[in-house]
Amino acid sequence: MRARPSVLVRRAAARLLPLTLTVGCMPAGPYAEDPVITNHVEDWRDEVIYQLITDRFADGDPSNNWGETADLSNLNNYMGGDWRGIIDRVDYLTGLGVTTVWISPVVANVEVDAGIAGYHGYWTQDFERANPHMGDLATLRELVDVLHENNVKVVVDIVVNHVGQAFYYDINQNGQADIQTWYSTDGSDTLDMVTEWDPAFDPRRIQSFTSLGEAGEAPLGWVWMPEINRTPPEPLIFQDPLAYHRMGRVTDWSDREQVKLADFPGGLKDIATENPNVRAALIDIFSDWITKTNIDGYRIDTVKHVEDHFWQEFCPAIRDHAAALGKDNFLLMGEVFDGDDALVGSYTQPDMLDGAVDFAAKYQVFEDVFKRGQATTKVEALHQARQGNWGQEPQPGGVGVAPKDLPLGFLDNHDVARFLWDQEGEDDALRAALVYLLLRDGLPVLYYGTEQGFAGGNDPANREPLWPSGYDQDHPLYAHIAAILEARAAHDALRRGDLVFRWTTEHTGDEPDAGLLAVERATADDRALIVINTHPSQTSRSEDGDKALLTGFAPGTTLRNALPEAQARSWTVAADGSVQVELAPREAVVLVAR
Secondary structure, eight states: OOOOOOHHHHHHHHTTOOHHHHGGGOOOGGGSSOOOOOOOOSOGGGOOEEEEOHHHHOOOOGGGOSSOOSOTTOTTSOOOOOHHHHHHTHHHHHHHTOOEEEEOOOEEEOSEETTEEOTTSOSEEEEEEEOTTTOOHHHHHHHHHHHHHTTOEEEEEEOOSEEOSOEEEOTTOSSSOOEEEEEOTTSSSOEEEEETTSOBOOTTOOEEEETTEEEEEOOEEEOOBGGGTBSSOBSGGGGSGGGBOOOOBOOOTTOHHHHHHSBBTTTBEEBOTTSHHHHHHHHHHHHHHHHHHOOOEEEESOGGGSOHHHHHHHHHHHHHHHHHHTOOSOEEEEOOOOSOHHHHHHTTSTTSOSEEBOHHHIIIIIIIIIITOOOTHHHHHHHHHHHHHSOSSOOTTSOSSOGGGOOBOBSOBTTBOOTTTTSTTOOHHHHHHHHHHHHSSSOOEEETTGGGTOOOOSTTTTOOOSGGGTTOTTSHHHHHHHHHHHHHHHOTHHHHOEEEEEEOOSOOSSSTTTTEEEEEEEOSSOEEEEEEEOOSSOOEESOBTTBOOBOSSOTTOEEEESSOOSSOOEEEOOTTSBOOOEEOTTOEEEEEEO
16 A cells, blocks of 8 residues: 555645546537537437447547547446547437437546446546546536437436545555455454445444454545545535544445445445535536436436435435526436336435336236246236325426326436346347336436347446447347337337336236236327237237237227238228237237327
8 A cells, every 4th residue: 555645745646646647627619618508308208218338339539548448348447438429429310210318427436346347437536636537627618518419318326425546544554555364353263354445234333443443443445546546535515524424345245234324335435425525516517417417307316325304305406506507307317227116216205206216016027927927917016106106296396297106217227237237138028128128107217239130248248349339220139129119109108108107917828818008108199009929938818718918999990010010911900999919929019090
């Protein structure tokens, strides 16, 4: 560990960091000033989000590539993607039909830790400075402006729960970071090991310890390695020990209080968001990013790791700031990484999030039903649970849609293995799942690379660079998604319509209706019936005793499939309002009036 210079020396040296680490905060040219704030969203239910990791999407500016690698086999390094690359690939996004881009965090990060680079953006080092690997502030402003000109909105990923590994706990008080081992003090022969970078949770805060016993709270050892941007966090309030809980890493994920107070494993230091000075600083920081970029929303990381009352102050304050600028419908969506729908919904209560990333649907619907062929009754059961678990009314000053109607569904993301990971090259389950993802209620999220058939496993294998695909707009999955989104754009019912379940079944074997799922979406002037056979191998039909697939269409209405088909078909609504549908394994149709 390097000796730590005095505070004055550190501050002076910080102004002399290598050019490659400072160029990112020097805007110039037509985007040198704060932008005019503009509105671009009428109703977030009309939108389709495309999530990308900036470093992995496209490399448009080689001049900001230092430390990047052309070795695509090592996904823990920077690869070179940047904001200029997104600007250069706008046509790829609009051709797919997405209307909003969710980009990874934009702030300066710890460069590297334990051989892994901070390319993903979740290791904040400076909350107020743009990540120079991605470009400068002017380029970020240009990105937002160009996307807006192409009717694409911008959501930025942010982190308020932690910073990167900027300090260690000096447990033995020797002024350097150590890994210590000793025999357990309980008299057994168990060998204990403690790393001062990432010690286990202690509710008293991490304590000093020597051969003579405990010696009080461990002091913090701040890292000073400017050559890899691993220096005390900025602004200065985040160099105060009182800005952190200082309790070490989570060891019991079932302990809700520990999950909120402890460091994230890997040494990500947990911020004391209940500290009023810290809370005010975070509100100011993320208000200012709206002012200086004209972005349209935030996706908030690690929501369940932050104490609840923080959100009840942070969210209204951010909304108020955006509204004062003239920015209406600023979106606040959050990641509650948990399959418990009630827990996810608890963060959408009054004055909290507008919507949440729908992990319950990821596991219970897209994995269990569409991938593994479980009963389609699970889809309806989860939908009904959400109606009670999630916020019932639009947030005050929010986006005008109740959180229960704004789940952010997804199949793939940067924290879970891709849907195709264990599908052995078969994409029929994915194709069926995409129909439901993109046409159910809420705000769908596509993860970059899904449209190119990417099949990476867990992090970092699910964070592949996109450019080896050649940005192939003729790829069958790209075309499939584009066709679904064309239908979605053409029908109000598929974006804003109320959703009613018309057919679900417990059957998963060889019963006539095994795997069948039908939902109808309708507005006052538009209606669509989405029917999907989730069964992996059997043709299924709407037949189960006297049960009929009832619809809201008028008797005699001729229906057509709004999705492309090799052979045109039509369906006629019977006198009782029902329709008979038979579908091949994992086939889907979207029936609308001809």
